[in-house]
Amino acid sequence: MINLTTTAPTFAADFTTLVNARREADADVARDVRAIIARVRDEGDAAVHAYTKSFDRHDLDATGWQIDREEWRAAYDGLAPDLRAALQLAAQRIATYHEKQKPQGTDSTDANGIRTGARWNAIEHAGIYIPGGRAAYPSSVLMNAIPAKVAGVDRIVMVTPTPDGEVNPLVLAAAHIVGVDELWRIGGAQAIAALAYGTDRLRPVDVITGPGNAWVAEAKRQLYGVVGIDMVAGPSEIVVVADGENRADWIAADLLSQSEHDPTSQSILFTDSAAFADAVAAEVDAQIETLATSKVARAAWDANGAIIVVRTLEEALPLVDRLAAEHLELACDDPQALFDKVRHAGSVFMGRHTPEAIGDYVAGPNHVLPTGRRARFASGLSVLDFMKRTSFLQLGPQGLAAIGPAAVALAEAEGLPAHARSVALRLP
Amino acid sequence: MINLTTTAPTFAADFTTLVNARREADADVARDVRAIIARVRDEGDAAVHAYTKSFDRHDLDATGWQIDREEWRAAYDGLAPDLRAALQLAAQRIATYHEKQKPQGTDSTDANGIRTGARWNAIEHAGIYIPGGRAAYPSSVLMNAIPAKVAGVDRIVMVTPTPDGEVNPLVLAAAHIVGVDELWRIGGAQAIAALAYGTDRLRPVDVITGPGNAWVAEAKRQLYGVVGIDMVAGPSEIVVVADGENRADWIAADLLSQSEHDPTSQSILFTDSAAFADAVAAEVDAQIETLATSKVARAAWDANGAIIVVRTLEEALPLVDRLAAEHLELACDDPQALFDKVRHAGSVFMGRHTPEAIGDYVAGPNHVLPTGRRARFASGLSVLDFMKRTSFLQLGPQGLAAIGPAAVALAEAEGLPAHARSVALRLP
Numbered sequence: 001m002i003n004l005t006t007t008a009p010t011f012a013a014d015f016t017t018l019v020n021a022r023r024e025a026d027a028d029v030a031r032d033v034r035a036i037i038a039r040v041r042d043e044g045d046a047a048v049h050a051y052t053k054s055f056d057r058h059d060l061d062a063t064g065w066q067i068d069r070e071e072w073r074a075a076y077d078g079l080a081p082d083l084r085a086a087l088q089l090a091a092q093r094i095a096t097y098h099e100k101q102k103p104q105g106t107d108s109t110d111a112n113g114i115r116t117g118a119r120w121n122a123i124e125h126a127g128i129y130i131p132g133g134r135a136a137y138p139s140s141v142l143m144n145a146i147p148a149k150v151a152g153v154d155r156i157v158m159v160t161p162t163p164d165g166e167v168n169p170l171v172l173a174a175a176h177i178v179g180v181d182e183l184w185r186i187g188g189a190q191a192i193a194a195l196a197y198g199t200d201r202l203r204p205v206d207v208i209t210g211p212g213n214a215w216v217a218e219a220k221r222q223l224y225g226v227v228g229i230d231m232v233a234g235p236s237e238i239v240v241v242a243d244g245e246n247r248a249d250w251i252a253a254d255l256l257s258q259s260e261h262d263p264t265s266q267s268i269l270f271t272d273s274a275a276f277a278d279a280v281a282a283e284v285d286a287q288i289e290t291l292a293t294s295k296v297a298r299a300a301w302d303a304n305g306a307i308i309v310v311r312t313l314e315e316a317l318p319l320v321d322r323l324a325a326e327h328l329e330l331a332c333d334d335p336q337a338l339f340d341k342v343r344h345a346g347s348v349f350m351g352r353h354t355p356e357a358i359g360d361y362v363a364g365p366n367h368v369l370p371t372g373r374r375a376r377f378a379s380g381l382s383v384l385d386f387m388k389r390t391s392f393l394q395l396g397p398q399g400l401a402a403i404g405p406a407a408v409a410l411a412e413a414e415g416l417p418a419h420a421r422s423v424a425l426r427l428p
Numbered sequence: 429m430i431n432l433t434t435t436a437p438t439f440a441a442d443f444t445t446l447v448n449a450r451r452e453a454d455a456d457v458a459r460d461v462r463a464i465i466a467r468v469r470d471e472g473d474a475a476v477h478a479y480t481k482s483f484d485r486h487d488l489d490a491t492g493w494q495i496d497r498e499e500w501r502a503a504y505d506g507l508a509p510d511l512r513a514a515l516q517l518a519a520q521r522i523a524t525y526h527e528k529q530k531p532q533g534t535d536s537t538d539a540n541g542i543r544t545g546a547r548w549n550a551i552e553h554a555g556i557y558i559p560g561g562r563a564a565y566p567s568s569v570l571m572n573a574i575p576a577k578v579a580g581v582d583r584i585v586m587v588t589p590t591p592d593g594e595v596n597p598l599v600l601a602a603a604h605i606v607g608v609d610e611l612w613r614i615g616g617a618q619a620i621a622a623l624a625y626g627t628d629r630l631r632p633v634d635v636i637t638g639p640g641n642a643w644v645a646e647a648k649r650q651l652y653g654v655v656g657i658d659m660v661a662g663p664s665e666i667v668v669v670a671d672g673e674n675r676a677d678w679i680a681a682d683l684l685s686q687s688e689h690d691p692t693s694q695s696i697l698f699t700d701s702a703a704f705a706d707a708v709a710a711e712v713d714a715q716i717e718t719l720a721t722s723k724v725a726r727a728a729w730d731a732n733g734a735i736i737v738v739r740t741l742e743e744a745l746p747l748v749d750r751l752a753a754e755h756l757e758l759a760c761d762d763p764q765a766l767f768d769k770v771r772h773a774g775s776v777f778m779g780r781h782t783p784e785a786i787g788d789y790v791a792g793p794n795h796v797l798p799t800g801r802r803a804r805f806a807s808g809l810s811v812l813d814f815m816k817r818t819s820f821l822q823l824g825p826q827g828l829a830a831i832g833p834a835a836v837a838l839a840e841a842e843g844l845p846a847h848a849r850s851v852a853l854r855l856p
Contacts, residue, residue: 083841086834093831097544100536106528115778116525116792121771123805137842170841206805224652225660228805232653253850260846291845339820343549350543350822353854357847358823361835364544365819377551377634377656379817389807391793392767394778395786403521406514407789413511413598414565417719418688419785422681426781 001281001305005274006315018268018306019322019373033189033218040193045201051190056132058165060185065201067167067183075172084173090362091142091177097364098150101383114399118391122152123228125203126386127195128180129210129220130171132161132187139360141174143367144210144230144381149178151386156180157205159195161187187212189219196223209368209381230381234372235264237304238356239323239345241316241338242280242331244273246352252283254329257357259300260293266304268323270316277307317341324375327356346375400426429709429733433702434743446696446734447750447801461617461646468621473629479618484560486593488613493629495595495611503600512601518790519570519605525792526578529811542827546819550580551656553631554814555623556608557638557648558599560589560615567788569602571795572638572658572809577606579814584608585633587623589615615640617647624651637796637809658809662800663692665732666784667751667773669744669766670708670759672701674780680711682757685785687728688721694732696751698744705735745769752803755784774803828854 004014039047049060076084107117126148130140141158148156158175160168162185175183184202186194192212198204208220209230220229238258242251255267271277284301288294310316313332320328324344332338335350342348346369349356360367368381395403404423411419432442467475477488504512535545554576558568569586576584586603588596590613603611612630614622620640626632636648637658648657666686670679683695699705712729716722738744741760748756752772760766763778770776774797777784788795796809823831832851839847 082837086837089831089834090838100534114791118793124771139838139842221653225649225802247853250850250853253846253853256846257844257850260844287846287849292843293845297846335822342818343552345818348818348820350820351824353825353828354821354823355850355854357839357850358828358832358835359821360847361838362831363542363821363823365546365821374653375816375818377816380819382817388798388803388805389810390770390773390776390803391808392776392778393782393787393791393793394763395782395791396779397781400781400786403517403790404786406517407786409510409514410518410567410789411785414567415720416685416688417721418681418684418715418725419788421715422678422685422783422785425675425678425681426783
């Protein structure tokens, strides 16, 4: 963990180092992934089978390539009632929030009878990647599949690796709740390639979303353009802006909720109280010891944690914008006043009673968010990721007479005579 | 050009071959581009200078790295009056159309006082790539920069190569009309890398859009994630669905307006009249000879042109969806009836008086559209490409009491104790 204060003479340089610290995949991953994609493209199911045997240590022909609906249902029925209710509450709230994202088309006609507009349609086939092992989260199923469902996607194909053949009943139960269409026991870059290109067994999809390790993220990046993807995902981060009136144990828990994800996760606190900064640092150290995830949390906090003392909370806001964090907590009495001055953040959690984790599960907004400063230009996952817009145009003779000559002039100036002719022939 | 008819026994296979025909960049381009990007990242301006000397044959220190505003203004003043008016009409109509794309935020609070919403902000820095040489189109300047302007981007940086030092006055005039902020004489993959990573001279941008050759497109693809990009762009295509009541010379000109772009462009006609099919084929051959662009148009039409005779226009629609074309013309009396059944197309041109070229210039909708079947999942360029959405959430004690326990249950089930604790500590 590093301690900074904006009054220190080296602050500007130290903060720039923090902003530019790279925590992402290297060239080796890119090369490995290129090879995997090429082999799946060439060999199809045989390559997927071989990679699964090698990486996940099971034989797809023996375990089955897909997991049946009956197994999803059984997993759902087997859930503890409070967990079942929690998943249902989450699913319902997520659906309600995402319903509001459905875009409106436009259709208007001007005085010359020139009609212009845009129509939104859902994509046909969506692929949802859900990691296996440690990061097999049912919340990821809900957060990825529900926007696709709300968009009106025809076929939602979930893929998830089952290392050593073991399935995760929570993931199965979530698949049942959302009502996906297919669930395949495949993972890694090979699953992304199979979804993008299709194989004899698996029909290809149009968009792939969902979290994954560095290989999965790199495969999605390399296949962007063959399919649509949600975003290039990197390690998570949280930035907390908190005054000295907060409880140190609450804020420490918020910082650790990011650190426990992965050793590359980043947690940064800005506060205007040096005493509070010290109290949170002490609380973090105390709480870490009690966590079942202490090893990961300790590694992340030591390597990527930061506490930055600012003169005023306002002073933090331009720094917050430079970090363009995935998650931003504004823990103070008037969070709206700060939020009004923030331009770049994936999702913002306002006030003292809004820990980031509430947004990970049940509040409604999506937890798939831009990481690694990408909130400068990218948005969280939404219904729009599963839809696309077709613009349209309709002219009659009068409309063409009004604007056609300008098109002819421009086409000729650009040296495109067939463009000009296609308009000119239709002019009176 | 190939001739197909849906009644032929080999039609299904022949059409699948047409759909899957690849017309895009190869592995060599990807390797070259990786090397260029790495060098620009490491060496900055020195690499950009060297590549420009080598590829564009001029010395940036001699010609100047940027083109001054006075030169844009002079180019604008020097335009023929009809061309100046045409560019102004285009700019105004494009701005009007794109204004309607500005997204609405949401902000709502439920009975438990749980506030959820989303806020849209413009990105700060946009890079617009405009090709030099044959494809230096002022319309591309308008179509890329105006959505950025409407979005409210702070700084629009245009880059365009000036081979042998020669500038294109039309491109300069368009830059003046839109009011971009900077105009640099650099191009190719090296310009994309400089925009993405920044150099000592050029501050980096957040999003890069605009057309380019295979190297430019591949550089954008490789840098996707470092910056946002509009789309992976490939060769253009047009699909025309026309009944026998059309004029063959009009439809032939429409097909050729695509073919004249590039030898890889594709033009496909579906018609329910075999006689009309023959008439169009004859017209295409006749018109090609008279075009200044005949060499390119001939190459494209011969290699990638197709005329497909269908029993009814309705029969064409599922085939049209499989092609998911950039441009789709519906040339018949009731185009809306056909449009209602189309799911995948970048932009649709309805009726007999709506040649695709009118949309390239002055109608209003954007001409930057998904190519190569990407209309299955992608949309044309819009204001949204220059904005991003921040979701937000605000709970009080009552709201947290209502949904917090569900979050605790899910966090514990997912094995994330700090997540659970950050919520549980705040519960009564």
